[in-house]
Structures are given as structure tokens and as C-alpha cells.
Amino acid sequence: MKFRLLFPFLCLLFCLPATAQPDISHLRISLLTCSPGAELYSTFGHTAIRVTDSTRGIDMVYNYGTFDDRDPNFYAKFTKGIMVYALSNYSFSDFLREYQYEKRGVIEQNLALSGDEKLHLYAALQENAQEQNRFYNYYFHSDNCTTRARDVIAQKAGAAVVFKNILPQKTPTYRNLIHTYLDKNNQYWSKLGIDILLGSTFDKKVTNDEAMFLPDYLMKGFDSATANGHPLVAQTQTVLAMTAEPPAGALMTPLFIFSILLIITGLLSFSTNSWAQRCLNVFDCIFFLFLGICGILMVTLWTIRIDTVCRNNFNVIWALPTHFFIAFVVYLKRRWLQQYFRVVFALTLLFAVSWFFIPQQFNMAVLPILGIILLRSYFRGNLNKKDAAANNSTKVLHSSKSVNIEL
Template identity: 30%
Template sequence: MSLTARILLLLALLLAALPSAQAGVANAPGANLEVSLITYGPGETYWERFGHDAIELRDSVGGEAINFNYGVFDFDERGFLFNFARGRMHYLMDAAPTEMDQRYYVESGRSVTRQSLALTAEQASALRDFLLWNLRPENVRYDYDYYADNCTTRVRDALNRALGGILQKQLEARSGGMTYRQQTARLMSAQPWLMLILDLGLGPYADQPLNAWQESFLPMVLEHELAHTQVSDGQGGMRPLAQDGQLISPNRLAVPPDQAPDLRLPLALAGLVFAALLVLAARFWPIGLALLGSAYLIAAGIVGVLLLVLWTLTTHHSAWANANLLLFNPLAFALLPTLWRTRRGMAASRWADKIIVLQLLALVVAVLLHLLPGVVQQNQPWLLFALPCWLALSWSLRRGLRKLYT
């Protein structure tokens, strides 16, 4: 754990140990606790693009306000990068005075919004006790998952626990607006290369229809859904759980688009351009065909290896069973010798012809998957890119093979 995290954790533990005679969040009666959701807008760094949030507990009598959040990680943790690659990241819960916690976000230009939540005294007290229990050293760590168990789902679950499950019940009854893939592309669109890499690596899990409970893995979605949640007013009626958000600090950064970019046309055009270059090189520039073809085959092989590793050796379930393996796979490496032998007029083994046919069959399967009912993964952009590239490369190689065999 980093020094800063240790200091903040120690501070929170000291708060929990304060004597009852001293006013504060840790010992205030539930009737004096004001509960709010603090939502921070997206930042500029890639791990900040999804935004962040925290639960604020404020003692209305003593004035103390503490932010509880689940978004602390430590680059210096032993094996952090290896665990990150395996999908076994360890995150920490943290607590800090509200003003201290918000200072970074205000200074970096990210929006800060407060939503007051209408919890009863008993619910506020139960939430406080749970958060302090969760802050203990033996409970503070958790295994992070991008979509199913992150800093926002932990906040959501803590609120749902205090509310007796009513939040989950209402949110599961509403349909979500986007899929995991669409939300990821939308929020990462400011960094196109990273957006494309993530989209390429996401499997069918990322395309499942979501309800509002699942889509509340995002802070901005949770903020929106809380504003449309109803709770009992104690008199037989219902009232809104959350008031309209109070803007504490405005956003000064570029705002993510409302919708995910459509990658089909850009990648289709890129595939057609690359295919045209391969065909022209096959006719007029043999060394150019070898260079361009090698670049594609090496890239396809590397992508295939990485997709296989993500599926078989990691817990990144959002990358499992990725149909892009039909388009990019390690078999591409086997065609590299054939590509260079045809350039130099050397005989190529006939099994290379079988590999080409096998890859073309894989393309047919990839196309058919989108015609069958029940297919989830939306990888049309990569299919539109890979299809002309493989057709052009296969034509160029088989054209060379025919010349050698005749």
C-alpha cells in the first residue's frame, strides 16, 4: 500500500476509534448523518476516463464530512503488473475528509457533483457502520473487475445494502441504454488507438443487453439512476431517493460523446485500402507485397496469441470466447515463409495452400455467425476490416502458388 493510502486509512481508523463524547461521523446518531453520492467526471488519463464516485457522510451537528471510495490501487504493490495482466487486480477502499478528497478533482478540471440521498436515520447509521467495517485492514481489499466489481458497483452495493435491496430491485426492472462495449468505446474515444485495442479484445460478454443495475458500473449512470429511484416516505407514500445534483465544481475538460462511435465504416475503409495496396504490390512490386503482407500476418498472429492468452490464461472474462480469433489467429505466422518464397521464386509447400483455405473457411464462419439467431458478439467492424485484407492476401499468395505449381 502506498504511503498516502496508509495515512488516509490510518486517519479513517482513528475516526472510528474516537470516543463517543466527541462529535463526528464515526459516532454521530443516524439522525445527524447526511448521506450524499459524490460523482466525479471523466479525467484525461486512460484510467480516469470512466469517472469516479464516493459516498459522503456528513455530521450535520459537528460538521465533519468524510468521503468513502473504493478506487485506490497501488502501482508499487508486489506483482501489480503481473496481476493486472492476469485480471487479478487488488483495489482498496479508502476514506478521507471530503475537502481533501475533492481537491484533486477540482484542480484537474473534473466535474464534482453532490446528490443528497433520502436515507432514514436507521439506514444512514447502518450504512456508516458497514463502511467503517469495510475499512478495517482485513476487509479493505477486494478483487477488482472492470464491469462487475469496480469502485462504482461497490458504492452502489453499499447503498443497496443500507436500503434493504430496494435499489437493486428497481434498477434491475429498467433496461440499460448501452452495452459494456458501447460505453467503453464512448468513454475511450478521446484515445482512438486505445479504444480500438479494447474493442478488439472484448468478447461476447461485452455485448450482452444490460439492465440499469448492471450499467450502473459507471458513476454517471449510477447518478442518473438514483435520481429516478423511489423510496418510502414513512407515511405510506413514496419519494425520490436523490435530489437533483448540486454542482460543486464545473467540468473544464473535453466531454465524452453521448453515443459510441460507429467503427464499421472507418475500419471497412481501412481494410479496403490495405487490400488494394496488397493487390497492387502483388502485380507491380513483389518486395512491397512481402513487406505489407508480413506486417499484416505478424500483426494478425500477435493479436491471435494475445486473444488466446486472455481467454485461456486470465480471468478477464470480458475477453473470453472472442470471435475475433476467427479473423486474427496464430496460423498467420505459418504463411510468412510462403510469402517470402513466392517473392524469390522458390517452391512453397502445398500445406500453405491448405492454411489459406482454412483461414477463408474461418472468415465464412465469422460471417455466418452474424446471420444466426442468438449471436451476441458485435465484431462487425473487425470483420469488415479483415475480410478484404485476407481475400487480397489469399489471392496474392495463391496466384504465386499457381505460378510455381504450373
């Protein structure tokens, strides 16, 4: 009798787990990886998350890479390294339209997550998209739109995600990684500017996780990753098969331009023509003013940025901030100015011979710049000797004329 009374309750108990697990096969979450674009801001590609719910007609993209450049303090904050980015969600069709316009490819990796894991991840994305949660401080190499997408999937889905090693045999540095993209996109001048402003901290060898700040590396990471012992990616498909045409490779690269400038400067420096010397006075003023501005910018970014990418910058050895002030009096024949240029010559020469020993990778276009500095600082530091030699030549010439007259 008691068993017959308990039997219906036991049946109900065994049926509960089956009814507690909703069928969410209609919910799909995937990682979107966008190919690099032609402009500098899009050179490294992009990452976003796509959520599709067929029963509710939802097809949304969650994008951690949006910001408001209308902020009146945008550039001041940018200089300090305070970049406020936000998570935005909008329709997949709008997202795709942008990349069609820019002729950039989009690859989609469907995630092999369980029903509960999808629900947890979707809930986390919705919560992060709330106005009070959507903003974050952006750091190019450590906390960006790509790392945010990785972390929310790996940490909020509830799955034990394990990434396998995706690094090449020779471990790259942060600088090596971004050079690959800058070279492919023919961004030679941007590469020079980045190499000059970023310090030696950017020459740290990356770990497997750190390399995933780049979209392509995150895509490789997801391909090799497992979730609860199973492959994280169920299927990979190309949504948009397009490749942006990089800017044409120009002959006027920094290395070429500064090498030509070095040759011209050398020819003028060894000339005794008064016109050549006047040209050099103007050139030295402009050249050392440029170096001084670069040096001031390096020191400013080194000291005021809240991140570390511009610290310990050895480029400041050849781009001394004091050059900015010297540029306005460079033509004066003062002993202290000659001593200044002798110090500049010694520092630049020391930098050049230590090129391969300094723990920082330098742009090759810096070499002809060093050559120009050595040339001009040598001649400026030995100005009196040159004048004395010129005066002696004049005296000898006058003496010869006097002798001829007497004869």
C-alpha cells in the first residue's frame, strides 16, 4: 500500500531533470574574426561575438571595440593612455554591411557549448551591455576588443576552456607581432612612428595568452582550444570572403628618404661653398628642431601614460629633448655650443655601436638619421677648427699675392 502511494511521486521525481533542461538548440553563439583593413586603425583586424536565436528572430553582434571620438578630451586622454571603449550590441546585418563596404573578410567559429553554458554566456553578454557595465579602459596589447571577447567566453560560459600553444618555435615579442601586420599593409611611416615612440617594454616576449590580443591569434587559439575536454569550435565558416587591398608599396619609404638626406647632407657638410654653409644652417635648425620635438614627445609619453608601452625608450638618447632649444641658436659660434655638439656626437656614436646590445628593437630607418646626427654634430663641434683652417687658407692666399706683387 505504501509502495503504491510512493510510486507516482518517484515517477515524478525521475521526470523532473528531463523537464528542467530546456531545449536551446535554437541558440547559437560564435566568434567573429575580421580580416585587416587598409587603414592604420584596422591594420590588425577585429573580433566580435555573434548571438543567434532562431525562435525569437535574434541575430545580434556584441562588439567590444566601439568608442566615442566626439569627447572633447579624447586626444588628451589618448595621449595619457586613457582610452574608454564600450561594448555595443547591434544587428548582424549592420555589422556585416560595414565590412562589405571596407572589403574585409569575416570568419565565423561556432562554439560547441552546452545548453547551460550558452545561457550563462548570453546572460553575461546582456549584463555587460548594460549602460552601467559596458565601458572599460582600453589597452592596445592587454585589454582590447579581442581579449575581452576571449575572456567573457572562457570565464563566463562556465566551461573549462584550455588553450593549446599557438606560438611559433621562435617566441615573438609584441613588436614582432605588430610588425608583421604593418609590413603586410605597407605602413612604413606608421611603423617608424610606432617604433620610435614605443619603449623597450614592448620588446618583451609574449606568452601564449598574451599573443591573443591579436584577432588572428585568438582565432588560432580557439581552433586549438578545448572546452571540458572537447573541441571548443564545432564548425568554422567563411561569412564574407573578401580581402582589403593594402596601400601600394611606395618607393618613398623612411629608409630611402633619410638615406638620400644623409648623402645630400654629407656632400654639403664637406663643401666649403658659402651657399652650402647657409643651406646647412637652415637644415640644422629644422633637423634638430624635429629631433627635439620627437624627444619631448617620447619623454612626455614615457612619464604621463598610465600604461607601460612607452617606458624605457632608448630612442631618447639620439632624440634629446634639448635639441628643441638648441635648434634656435644652432648657427651661433659659441664655445658652449661646440661642447654641446661634441657630447651629442659621443652619445650618438655610443648608441650606434651599441645597436645590437640595447634591449630594444630599433627601426632600420633610424640608421641614416644617426648618420646625419653624427655628421652635423661633428662639424658643429669642430666649427672653430674649420674656421681656423679656412682663415689659414685665406692668409696663405694673401701671402702668395703679396709675393707676386713684390716680384
